[in-house]
Amino acid sequence: MRIHWNGRGATGRFSIAAEPEAYDATPAVSDFFVDRDMLLLSDDVLSLAAFLAFAPYCSGSLTLPRSVSPELAQAITEFQAPAWVRVANVDMEPRRAPQGSGMALVVDDSLTFEPLPNTWGRARNLAVGVLDSASWAGDLVGTDRLLVASNAHLISQIGPASHAYLPLVATAMLFMESYNCSTLVLPDDAVDAAMWDRLAGLVKAAKFALLRESEARAFLAATTS
Amino acid sequence: MNDLDISVVIGYKDWGKDRLLGAITSTRGALGDLTGEIIVSDYGSVEYAGYRSAIEEAGAVYVRTETNGVWSRSRALNAGLQHATGRVLVTTDADMVFSPGTFPLVFERLTHDPQQFLLMQCNDLPEGIDHDAIERGRYSWPELSRIATQRPRWGMGGMIAFSREAYFGTRGLDERMEIYGGEDIDFAHRLQRLGLKLTWLAEPGAEMFHVWHPSSRASANETEAGRAAIELNRQIHLHDKTAARNLANWQFAPQDAPPLVSVVISTHNRAAYLGYAIRSVLAQSMPDLELIVVDDGSTDDTRAVVEGFDDPRVRYVHQQQSGIAAARNHATSIARGKYIAVMDDDDLMLPTRLEVSLDAIVEGANGAYGGWAIFREGDGSITLEPGKKLSLEALLFNGAVLTHATILIERRWLLAVPYDETLRSGSDYNLAVRLVRSGARLNHCGQYVLMRRLHDDQITATDPNIQKTSALVTGFWARATMINSDIVAARRDRSTLDQAETPPFAQVERRVVEYLPDDVVSRRVLVHLGAGTRPRSDQVAAILARGRGRVISRAGADVAVAADCEVPDVTLDELLQLREVFGSGLAVETTFRDSGRVIGDVGLSSLAESDWRDLLADDATRTAAVDDLRLALAACAVVVARDRAAVAAAVPALSTLGPVFEYEIDSSDGKQFAAVSPMLGDDVESLALETRRNIDLGEVEFVTISGGEGPA
Numbered sequence A: 001m002r003i004h005w006n007g008r009g010a011t012g013r014f015s016i017a018a019e020p021e022a023y024d025a026t027p028a029v030s031d032f033f034v035d036r037d038m039l040l041l042s043d044d045v046l047s048l049a050a051f052l053a054f055a056p057y058c059s060g061s062l063t064l065p066r067s068v069s070p071e072l073a074q075a076i077t078e079f080q081a082p083a084w085v086r087v088a089n090v091d092m093e094p095r096r097a098p099q100g101s102g103m104a105l106v107v108d109d110s111l112t113f114e115p116l117p118n119t120w121g122r123a124r125n126l127a128v129g130v131l132d133s134a135s136w137a138g139d140l141v142g143t144d145r146l147l148v149a150s151n152a153h154l155i156s157q158i159g160p161a162s163h164a165y166l167p168l169v170a171t172a173m174l175f176m177e178s179y180n181c182s183t184l185v186l187p188d189d190a191v192d193a194a195m196w197d198r199l200a201g202l203v204k205a206a207k208f209a210l211l212r213e214s215e216a217r218a219f220l221a222a223t224t225s
Numbered sequence B: 001m002n003d004l005d006i007s008v009v010i011g012y013k014d015w016g017k018d019r020l021l022g023a024i025t026s027t028r029g030a031l032g033d034l035t036g037e038i039i040v041s042d043y044g045s046v047e048y049a050g051y052r053s054a055i056e057e058a059g060a061v062y063v064r065t066e067t068n069g070v071w072s073r074s075r076a077l078n079a080g081l082q083h084a085t086g087r088v089l090v091t092t093d094a095d096m097v098f099s100p101g102t103f104p105l106v107f108e109r110l111t112h113d114p115q116q117f118l119l120m121q122c123n124d125l126p127e128g129i130d131h132d133a134i135e136r137g138r139y140s141w142p143e144l145s146r147i148a149t150q151r152p153r154w155g156m157g158g159m160i161a162f163s164r165e166a167y168f169g170t171r172g173l174d175e176r177m178e179i180y181g182g183e184d185i186d187f188a189h190r191l192q193r194l195g196l197k198l199t200w201l202a203e204p205g206a207e208m209f210h211v212w213h214p215s216s217r218a219s220a221n222e223t224e225a226g227r228a229a230i231e232l233n234r235q236i237h238l239h240d241k242t243a244a245r246n247l248a249n250w251q252f253a254p255q256d257a258p259p260l261v262s263v264v265i266s267t268h269n270r271a272a273y274l275g276y277a278i279r280s281v282l283a284q285s286m287p288d289l290e291l292i293v294v295d296d297g298s299t300d301d302t303r304a305v306v307e308g309f310d311d312p313r314v315r316y317v318h319q320q321q322s323g324i325a326a327a328r329n330h331a332t333s334i335a336r337g338k339y340i341a342v343m344d345d346d347d348l349m350l351p352t353r354l355e356v357s358l359d360a361i362v363e364g365a366n367g368a369y370g371g372w373a374i375f376r377e378g379d380g381s382i383t384l385e386p387g388k389k390l391s392l393e394a395l396l397f398n399g400a401v402l403t404h405a406t407i408l409i410e411r412r413w414l415l416a417v418p419y420d421e422t423l424r425s426g427s428d429y430n431l432a433v434r435l436v437r438s439g440a441r442l443n444h445c446g447q448y449v450l451m452r453r454l455h456d457d458q459i460t461a462t463d464p465n466i467q468k469t470s471a472l473v474t475g476f477w478a479r480a481t482m483i484n485s486d487i488v489a490a491r492r493d494r495s496t497l498d499q500a501e502t503p504p505f506a507q508v509e510r511r512v513v514e515y516l517p518d519d520v521v522s523r524r525v526l527v528h529l530g531a532g533t534r535p536r537s538d539q540v541a542a543i544l545a546r547g548r549g550r551v552i553s554r555a556g557a558d559v560a561v562a563a564d565c566e567v568p569d570v571t572l573d574e575l576l577q578l579r580e581v582f583g584s585g586l587a588v589e590t591t592f593r594d595s596g597r598v599i600g601d602v603g604l605s606s607l608a609e610s611d612w613r614d615l616l617a618d619d620a621t622r623t624a625a626v627d628d629l630r631l632a633l634a635a636c637a638v639v640v641a642r643d644r645a646a647v648a649a650a651v652p653a654l655s656t657l658g659p660v661f662e663y664e665i666d667s668s669d670g671k672q673f674a675a676v677s678p679m680l681g682d683d684v685e686s687l688a689l690e691t692r693r694n695i696d697l698g699e700v701e702f703v704t705i706s707g708g709e710g711p712a
Helices: A043-057 A070-080 A152-158 A166-179 A193-205 A213-224 B017-030 B051-057 B073-081 B102-112 B131-135 B141-147 B164-170 B183-193 B216-221 B224-239 B271-282 B302-307 B324-334 B353-359 B392-397 B411-416 B427-437 B464-478 B484-491 B505-515 B538-545 B572-582 B609-617 B619-632 B644-655 B684-693
Strands: A002-008 A014-019 A031-034 A060-062 A085-087 A102-108 A126-132 A139-141 A145-150 A181-186 A209-212 B004-012 B036-043 B061-065 B086-092 B096-098 B116-120 B122-124 B159-163 B197-201 B208-210 B261-267 B289-296 B314-319 B339-344 B367-376 B382-385 B408-410 B442-454 B521-529 B548-555 B559-567 B586-592 B635-641 B661-667 B670-678 B701-706
Touching (some): A002 A043, A031 A043, A031 A145, A031 A152, A031 A166, A043 A070, A070 A193, A102 A166, A145 A166, A152 A166, A181 A213, A193 A209, B004 B017, B004 B073, B004 B102, B017 B036, B017 B051, B017 B096, B061 B073, B086 B102, B086 B164, B102 B159, B159 B164, B159 B183, B216 B224, B261 B271, B261 B324, B261 B353, B271 B289, B289 B302, B324 B339, B324 B411, B339 B353, B339 B411, B353 B367, B427 B464, B505 B572, B505 B586, B572 B586, B635 B644, B635 B684, B644 B670
Parallel strands (some): A102 A181, A181 A209, B004 B086, B261 B289, B261 B339, B289 B314
Antiparallel strands (some): A139 A145, B086 B159, B367 B408, B521 B586, B635 B670, B635 B701
8 A cells, every 4th residue: 555645635634645556455435634734743653644544455565654663664564464564665764752741532523522631730631533524624723622624534434343443543643743742542442452452552663652541531630639 | 145154166167077076175174163165166067967966975066057168267156156155255266275274264364354355375286296195195284385386476266265245246256257367366356446455365274285287278378269268358357447347237146145236216296207217227227226215205196106116126115204315314224235326206317327337436436426418398408417527626616516316326435424414405415525525536437327307396496595505504614624725726727627528419419318208209219129138028018019020130041030129109118118128229219299300210220240140149149039029020920729739740831931939828718729930031921821831731720910910
């Protein structure tokens, strides 16, 4: 699969597009859209988000939007096993990890949710509400939450159920650096245990941490009291 | 159905019994603990006596297909897969051997992730190691592995495994393909287009070996027919980028295969138009469809109109009036097709709409649409709307991009992005915008696919303000991400950017005027008897019986094999019935009642001489053609008697005229027997006299009937 970063398009939306190669499936949706721009500093973060959007369809050679670290390439291969995937663009040079120390909670298509608490003097935490772009357009930005329309919801619905949460994770991941976040937080029931372990390997390789929502809230409560 | 884990299908023609039994034994050993079946599909082997019992004794299912002698691996495998009941399906050949444990691993992998299909790399065994040697244990599996040489990883005929659902999506291997070569790669690429990734199964303990034999590919290359077949397969694979095949006729469709397309009509009090819409759906050249008519609280004869169609493909659903969006969503929820074709109750589909739309679903597209011809009730004036290339910019800043009733789209998309039921009007435009914003890709099929009726009872006529407001709100919402410069750029050059290529007016007009209302035009139809591929009904027989027949071809000196039947004053309803049976085997001459202007030509067959030769070569077509002659030929000679033997004695004399049809007649004074033969010549009287002379009239009655009298 060749996955491209298209940036801002003619209708003001940002997109990542997948182009199948010899062993790949044709994706049910070949463009992954989000309705606002973001601050992207790490090539690994962009490439991991791109992979997560199209993971169920990848087999064989995989070219990501940016060259990735060997550890992320290895994590992608392990994530995709037993299907065989080889990342074509790997950069062996050590690179800077994404900066920040806040947490980012992923919320699926909801306008009303409880954001993660923010406390004076502590790292800022974020909640990313991924809205269905078939119902919503554009974005709403706060200092502790971001609501952004994306077709991630559609990609989830049409793709295999086992991978349904990954496009939502991809959307949130694109905005983590914009808010200086380094820990990705998923609702407790977002993915099953097997997928959690596989996803944790990927997130770690991109130099982020992964927590369940109950763990994150407990940690924040314990460390701010 | 689907009660077994796995079905393994082996297709063959003219293979030795011992090799087949060896392949069955090997395959059975590789099934392990799975519940499975092995289906051996004999595609017209010359020698087959005793094969069924031997194969069944070996524990496999034997399926035989009678053929015209031409080997087709595609059709052979489809014939076997037609009987397969496994959740996982595997195709392989009789010269393959699988190590124990292979198929449990195949099953486990596909159950874990059905979004893939599996291939295995082939290991060639040297000459001298056959099935028997392997089964007798002369070589251990590690020894076989060491001695075999590996083939490159392309060319996948050895084994391909996929889910049952995936197979239904493909509609089988391409049945146009002859002999073999390319059908496997073509099939694999089509699975990829359906969203399955290719995975090579490369695990210790799961290996596939090829038993040596002289190259059959080399022998295929030695004949002109073989080379032509290989080239045909190559051309299909190179140029046909669709996923679903065998559209007009899937010869070996499994019984539980769902329809490829669900056509959806939601209707409210349009009984006067609905029958035509339904007829036009049933007359599609791609017949593998279901038609769901959702009656949204009609108070007129809608139910009676729908239930008047004696066709199992038609499904009628009544609901309390909830609006067109809710009705369409309900239809989506009960549809079974991979695709949904939207249709309006007052329009007519052109006969190839579904076929050309499916052909346009390539390069990752999720659906297709096409141009539409608008006709005005009353005067029949026609305006063509070619449609435009679909994009969000086109929908927002250009008009007449598509009309909703030409859309054919994957059902899963309409499940994920349903119609907005809060919109009383304009839910179709709203849906198109939301689909495109969600990333749906619909290709323009390059053809006109719909006749759109313009009348006074349309929503655009009765509810224009609500429709405009709905469009305004949808447009405002969808522009939320655009800044002013985006809008300025998006408005630029739209007529060039969005242009879709469609045939010119003169070409299209000729094809669409025949579907104008009966009060606007009259029609004369030339039916090519024998062209039909679907069962005839009594209604179609009655239409043909009004016609005047003529034989236009003979096979040698005796047997007529094809004929034309010219039928005057054909109504639109009748025309659609004829289209359903005969497809493109019709020529139609349309006359405008007001002006007398004539379009079309029924005077000549549109089939070339080469087409007739093709008909001669096809036994099925020959049978159908001869069958039709009973209804339509100009004149027949008939022999009638109470004694069957007496009639049989007259048959040789009748057969000098042409094909002879024999009947049993139950009349009020007892059973009679008859033999009928059409008289195929200019001088019918001389023919009758000559025939009469050769018949013993002491035992039978001899009569002649003239043309146009219907069935003898």
